[in-house]
Amino acid sequence: MSNNKTKNPILFFLEQSWLLMVSAILFGALLASLNYAWQPKIKQNEIDKFNRLAGGLLTKAETFETALENIPVDIGKGKTYNVEVKKGLDADGNLVGWAFICEGSGFADKIKLVVGVDAAFEKMAGFGVLSSNETPGFGDKITIKDGFFQSQYKGAPVAELTLSKIGDADKIDSEIIAISGATVTSEAVVKIFNTFLLPIKENMKEAGLLK
Amino acid sequence: MDTLQTLLLGFIGIVIVNNLVFTKFLGICPYLGVSGRIDMAFGMGLAVTFVVTLAGTLTWFIDHVFLMQFGLEVMRYLCFILVIAGAVQLVEMYLRKFFPALYESFGIFLPLITTNCAILGLCLFINLWGIDNLLEAVVLSFGAGIGFTIAICIMAGIRENLQLADVPECLKGAPITLITAGILTLAFMGFAGMIR
């Protein structure tokens, strides 16, 4: 201690920590430049992922463009989620449908879905899972593309959906048959549809995008 | 009333349903290392609760007030870990100076906490879940600490009894602890889906 007192405290501080500060600045610069170089690619990856999922739903769509942004949807507990609706255009530029991302809480964690609907916003084109963390072997069956759960939504009407434990899964209507052993996950997906679809439709009508 | 409900559900959720140790595998190192005796385990749990509450709140604040405002998300991990390391040092110095008795009882765990994944993990999860108000961040951080304490104390209780059990020679020590932990996660899985 006595040794320190004879020294200027600022000098002592600098002597101890110059390396730390220099490397902090160097590392910061390194990260900033890497970030600058890779950020466009990361953004593109996200768009690609959306397009791939949405393209799988609206098979005729070639490109997706933003149609309406910041649609507030009340997701309960006093929170709102802002939806961005994209329109799918085929090779000739004709409207083939709409796609958007929505989310809700599932069994273990949040479930994020990409939902597709037809051009008139009356029939669904199905959904794809953007991210989920459901129980392997049970809840994660919702992620199986064209599996029995996902295919129930293809062509189903845009209306209040209901969930049943037994029934005919091949019949396409507003009644969804739950995955056995994963009722909570099935409920969560149905709930996402019920919370998001109708408010979005209302908003799009107000914006003049739908007849 | 709505916010109170959200907070309460969030708290119970992170203590039991999304317990960091059992569902996210965070904080396993101290969970295996310090769970030999129940009093040590409790001390560790308290120390973690204290630091995680502080760190969770601070990192949320820094993330929202500085990093997101200036588009510096790339510096997030760097800032988070420095905040945690700083918070741990600060707590250690403060305790040593003002509460020597408390420092005696759980001060020895503090240096270990910097590398406890539960702390950084929680800060990252708060960011990932998109928690957007300070109060919720505080409650979740505190809940995570409590959840960790519960997990490590249950484990310590079982291990104290396990010493009397006849465990196959090759499974003594860490292996049997891991297997016990596995069975415990199975029990805690029963809570999953309770809160939506």
Next chain:
Amino acid sequence: MSSETSLNKTFFAGIWDNNPVLRLLLGMCPTLAVTAAVKPALTMGLSVIFVLLFSNIVVSLLRHQLKPHVRILMFTLTIATAVTIADLALKAYLPEMSDKLGPYIPLIIVNCIIIGRAEACASKNGLVVSIVDAIGMGLGFTITLCVLAGIRELLATGKIFEAQVMPDAFVPWAGMGMPVGAFITLGLLLGLVNIVSRKKA
């Protein structure tokens, strides 16, 4: 010659004698969390090798300038930088894996293996030894992760590396994909290692 054998020794120490997961019980969180399938486990292992190399090289080069007070802070800073680079690279080139691993990539920062090697090896040894040590330790970690993930993926889904290997009649053990499977498989694996190493001794 003697320096060569000691390098060999350093290299193989990481893989078996001082295997970070099986012997030193370090880095348990990622070991348990990302081993539901081989692909994420391999990605994780490679990221850890990269971070270990980066931090060991930097720390070894700066070892004469390090002040004891700020030593740990310096290690953390280096590691956090390396991890951010790895995270950005994964997001840019392997977005699918980045989604799957999620927060477990940034959690490499607090992986005790890396800070432990910086302290125990790189801050005392020259560049070559530090590099060899990083590769040995990293490989040991990766191999263990892949073995564990292989067992779990095979039993949970009947596939390895996403290719079907089990016959159709095999009923997948869903439990192996859950946290339970991780803990119990690792526990039994540690028991097995104990038996093997006792026979050797």
